[in-house]
Amino acid sequence: MATRNAFYAQSGGVTAxxxxxxxxxxxxxxxxxxxxxxxxxxxxxxIGALREELIDTSLESDETIEALIHTPGGAFGSCRHKxxxxxENREEYERLIEVFRxxxxxxxxxxxxxxxxxxxxxxxxxxxxxxxxxTCIGVPKTVDNDLPFTDCCxxxxxxxxxxxxxxxEASLDIRSMCESSTKVFILEVMGRxxxxxxxxxxxxxxxxxxxxxxxxxxxxxxxxxxxxxxxRHCVENYGYCVIVASEGAQYEDGRFLAEAGARDAFGHTxxxxxxxxxxxxxxxxxxxxxxxxxxxxxxxxxxxxxSATDVEQAWEVxxxxxxxxxxxxxxxxxxxxxxxxxxxxxxxxxxxxSEVANQEKKMPIHYITDDGFGITQDCREYLxxxxxxxxxxPFEKGLPKVAKLKSQLVEKKLKAAFNI
Amino acid sequence: MATRNAFYAQSGGVTAxxxxxxxxxxxxxxxxxxxxxxxxxxxxxxIGALREELIDTSLESDETIEALIHTPGGAFGSCRHKxxxxxENREEYERLIEVFRxxxxxxxxxxxxxxxxxxxxxxxxxxxxxxxxxTCIGVPKTVDNDLPFTDCCxxxxxxxxxxxxxxxEASLDIRSMCESSTKVFILEVMGRxxxxxxxxxxxxxxxxxxxxxxxxxxxxxxxxxxxxxxxRHCVENYGYCVIVASEGAQYEDGRFLAEAGARDAFGHTxxxxxxxxxxxxxxxxxxxxxxxxxxxxxxxxxxxxxSATDVEQAWEVxxxxxxxxxxxxxxxxxxxxxxxxxxxxxxxxxxxxSEVANQEKKMPIHYITDDGFGITQDCREYLxxxxxxxxxxPFEKGLPKVAKLKSQLVEKKLKAAFNI
Numbered sequence: 001m002a003t004r005n006a007f008y009a010q011s012g013g014v015t016a017x018x019x020x021x022x023x024x025x026x027x028x029x030x031x032x033x034x035x036x037x038x039x040x041x042x043x044x045x046x047i048g049a050l051r052e053e054l055i056d057t058s059l060e061s062d063e064t065i066e067a068l069i070h071t072p073g074g075a076f077g078s079c080r081h082k083x084x085x086x087x088e089n090r091e092e093y094e095r096l097i098e099v100f101r102x103x104x105x106x107x108x109x110x111x112x113x114x115x116x117x118x119x120x121x122x123x124x125x126x127x128x129x130x131x132x133x134x135t136c137i138g139v140p141k142t143v144d145n146d147l148p149f150t151d152c153c154x155x156x157x158x159x160x161x162x163x164x165x166x167x168x169e170a171s172l173d174i175r176s177m178c179e180s181s182t183k184v185f186i187l188e189v190m191g192r193x194x195x196x197x198x199x200x201x202x203x204x205x206x207x208x209x210x211x212x213x214x215x216x217x218x219x220x221x222x223x224x225x226x227x228x229x230x231x232r233h234c235v236e237n238y239g240y241c242v243i244v245a246s247e248g249a250q251y252e253d254g255r256f257l258a259e260a261g262a263r264d265a266f267g268h269t270x271x272x273x274x275x276x277x278x279x280x281x282x283x284x285x286x287x288x289x290x291x292x293x294x295x296x297x298x299x300x301x302x303x304x305x306x307s308a309t310d311v312e313q314a315w316e317v318x319x320x321x322x323x324x325x326x327x328x329x330x331x332x333x334x335x336x337x338x339x340x341x342x343x344x345x346x347x348x349x350x351x352x353x354s355e356v357a358n359q360e361k362k363m364p365i366h367y368i369t370d371d372g373f374g375i376t377q378d379c380r381e382y383l384x385x386x387x388x389x390x391x392x393x394p395f396e397k398g399l400p401k402v403a404k405l406k407s408q409l410v411e412k413k414l415k416a417a418f419n420i
Numbered sequence: 421m422a423t424r425n426a427f428y429a430q431s432g433g434v435t436a437x438x439x440x441x442x443x444x445x446x447x448x449x450x451x452x453x454x455x456x457x458x459x460x461x462x463x464x465x466x467i468g469a470l471r472e473e474l475i476d477t478s479l480e481s482d483e484t485i486e487a488l489i490h491t492p493g494g495a496f497g498s499c500r501h502k503x504x505x506x507x508e509n510r511e512e513y514e515r516l517i518e519v520f521r522x523x524x525x526x527x528x529x530x531x532x533x534x535x536x537x538x539x540x541x542x543x544x545x546x547x548x549x550x551x552x553x554x555t556c557i558g559v560p561k562t563v564d565n566d567l568p569f570t571d572c573c574x575x576x577x578x579x580x581x582x583x584x585x586x587x588x589e590a591s592l593d594i595r596s597m598c599e600s601s602t603k604v605f606i607l608e609v610m611g612r613x614x615x616x617x618x619x620x621x622x623x624x625x626x627x628x629x630x631x632x633x634x635x636x637x638x639x640x641x642x643x644x645x646x647x648x649x650x651x652r653h654c655v656e657n658y659g660y661c662v663i664v665a666s667e668g669a670q671y672e673d674g675r676f677l678a679e680a681g682a683r684d685a686f687g688h689t690x691x692x693x694x695x696x697x698x699x700x701x702x703x704x705x706x707x708x709x710x711x712x713x714x715x716x717x718x719x720x721x722x723x724x725x726x727s728a729t730d731v732e733q734a735w736e737v738x739x740x741x742x743x744x745x746x747x748x749x750x751x752x753x754x755x756x757x758x759x760x761x762x763x764x765x766x767x768x769x770x771x772x773x774s775e776v777a778n779q780e781k782k783m784p785i786h787y788i789t790d791d792g793f794g795i796t797q798d799c800r801e802y803l804x805x806x807x808x809x810x811x812x813x814p815f816e817k818g819l820p821k822v823a824k825l826k827s828q829l830v831e832k833k834l835k836a837a838f839n840i
Contacts, residue, residue: 010596013597014593014596014597016589044599044600045600047599047600071592072589072592072593073589073591073592073593073594073595073596074593074596074597075596077595077596077599078596078597079597079599079600079601080597080600080601081600161818161819164818164819165724165819165820166718166722168819168820168822169436169492169493169718169721169722169723169724169820170716170717170718170721171493172491172492172493172721172822173434173492173493173494173717173720173721174493174717175493175497176430176434176493176494176495176497176498177433177434177494177498177499177500179464179467179497179499180464180465180467180499180500180501181499181500185717187718203818203819204819273693273696275714276693276696291716291717292714292716293714293715293716293717293718294695294712294713294714295713295718296590296711296712296713297590297593297594297605297711297713298586298589298590298607298713298715298718300593301589301590301592301593302586302589303589304585304589304725305724305725307818384817384818387817387818387819388817388818389818390812390815392810392812395810397804397807397808398581398584398623398727398804398807398808398809399581399584399585399588399623399624399807400585400588400589402588402592
């Protein structure tokens with residue numbers, strides 16, 4: 001088999017460990033020079049392929065690639081751009097083939113969530129549909145933990161560790177202050193469609209009296225009265241109440257709490273935030289002093305607190321993707337298969353892209369306690385190993401050191417530009 | 421001199437390292453058994469003294485006291501309760517003396533910010549005014565960094581490190597996404613009256629093109645047009661714009677941005693948040709896609725990312741307070757004296773409580789760039805050493821280990837209860 005180049009791209013919302021997957025891909029590709037020539041990274045994901053903006057990773061030193069393992073964000077740039085169907089946008093596929101052909105790209109590694117696996121699957125069909133042979137492997141990534149077939153998603157374990165740790169630390173703060181000051185604390189976390197991240201906050205404590213006292217999941221319709229009753233119960237019995245709220249918390253009718261109608265002075269709809277909405281509700285109903293935090297991007301970029309398990313898995317799915325490709329496999333995504341929870345053992349499996357694409361894995365309902373406010377023992381057993389182990393980055397002058405890439409683009413070979 | 425017991429209390433908003441000061445006090449007191457008997461910690465600060473709720477720290481093992489060094493929050497409970505003047509509330513002082521006398525307390529260590537140093541000063545006057553001899557030493561603490569005489573305040577360095585690290589990490593995230601998604605990110609940080617914490621965000625980058633691109637200080641009146649022009653400039657020239665905003669950011673007339681008039685669906689004033697307010701402003705004026713985060717208590721409880729410099733200084737002011745007391749000093753507060761910035765050298769000094777009380781140290785105006793949106797080289801030199809060094813806590817099952825105290829109260833000796 002002739003040596004051909006590889007294309008790697010990051011897609012969708014980035015994570016604390018997506019660059020560890022990039023390192024896994026590039027480091028492993030460098031071990032197969034007889035099969036893989038250069039690894040080109042798309043500048044800003046698939047957009048880079050369409051625009052023929054290809055970062056030549058062969059110009060980056062081994063040290064720089066190694067440093068990707070402790071660098072958050074998407075080092076090559078990511079994007080939110082979903083390829084349409086062949087019939088709807090044949091032009092984009094033709095452009096991809098044009099660029100791939102110009103740069104002799106025979107391998108396509110696409111690092112992302114559900115939408116991205118769908119794109120990867122479509123690209124894998126280029127051979128059959130448009131006569132361009134290309135080996136196509138998806139690399140899983142998403143803090144939302146909602147990809148099917150894989151036991152967990154690289155990126156999730158680190159967010160989970162961050163949210164559990166932050167909940168624990170902030171709870172100690174509130175507990176100190178509750179006698180004469182703040183009694184209610186609300187931490188808003190990500191997870192528009194699934195409560196995985198909110199659930200992770202539950203690892204901060206055990207039992208009803210330990211924080212977090214209330215978790216609000218998108219899966220459980222929000223009931224104002226039950227919520228306020230629980231807040232009152234916690235403050236009266238434990239002195240304080242810590243709440244972890246998913247940004248996706250919603251009413252029975254599907255309205256998000258974060259969009260429940262606040263308006264600014266000009267009458268414009270106020271920007272969301274389930275935390276301030278809940279804080280307002282608590283204040284008006286109970287008068288308790290409150291504080292609230294919205295972790296937002298901090299939670300998914302907190303590489304300084306990454307889970308060692310997650311970092312390892314992120315690197316491994318990158319490695320496995322390349323191994324699959326050089327072994328002639330096609331249209332697959334490496335998965336994490338759990339052998340056992342305690343002690344934790346796992347190995348890499350594989351799933352066909354055709355089945356991964358556009359499926360969402362929901363949180364099992366038996367992971368949520370009957371009252372709807374907490375996580376069950378089953379859920380703890382599932383989550384626990386994912387946050388284990390620390391993998392602190394090196395620090396310099398008090399701050400995490402991050403990879404500094406040259407990010408030099410390959411010279412363009414095509415005359416035409418492409419507007420996307 | 422006879423052996424007498426000591427009273428230690430935590431006061432005001434807690435920090436990631438206030439318990440390191442507690443450890444400094446207790447561990448040092450244990451070295452002077454001929455002078456200091458037991459150290460009683462006020463349960464919930466000075467309230468514990470008034471209620472005769474004294475935690476007997478002698479029942480805590482050396483290991484537990486050592487573990488305080490890596491435990492955030494206030495391990496004995498804190499409070500917001502400022503003693504009034506003698507003339508206004510003589511009853512409280514009489515109660516304090518009653519409790520101190522009942523438990524033979526001859527040393528008073530009060531761990532807090534400006535208001536707390538004022539309380540400590542008043543207690544130091546009990547000997548003269550009310551005939552109860554007590555040695556009284558303040559122990560500085562505040563994330564706000566606004567105590568006079570001391571070069572910095574224990575608690576601040578760790579918040580500064582957290583904010584600088586979070587700004588750096590989140591900026592890498594935005595940079596990855598800005599081509600096709602989020603272009604503006606706003607991180608709201610603490611500091612109602614002074615911009616020290618917001619300034620620390622500036623350490624994440626150097627020069628105009630590196631994030632954070634805009635810092636909003638309470639010291640600089642907010643100018644909507646100048647702000648929006650800078651946001652546009654950054655997005656057009658760097659592709660994205662990262663903003664660190666102090667919760668105390670305000671208009672020329674003193675109105676806080678966070679209180680600028682948003683109302684909920686019922687017409688109630690919407691709870692603050694300078695970050696969502698700015699996000700709304702950016703959206704309406706520019707249409708840029710934005711994200712925002714509010715760090716709130718997360719920033720001041722993030723012991724997992726404490727500055728080693730800060731942890732050491734927090735412990736040292738506790739140690740020094742006890743050394744001062746056993747050496748017969750009175751009505752002082754240990755201070756941090758900077759000998760030089762690079763390499764950083766410092767030593768412990770002292771300041772009289774009479775002068776510390778109720779003074780606020782503002783951020784020097786030459787620490788802010790002329791445009792009002794950044795920090796100067798002088799400011800960097802001041803801040804840099806305070807965030808240096810890591811002091812990660814031990815972890816267990818993926819989470820930071822924290823001290824588990826018995827917190828056993830001393831048997832009450834007084835019959836009367838005291839309502840506060």
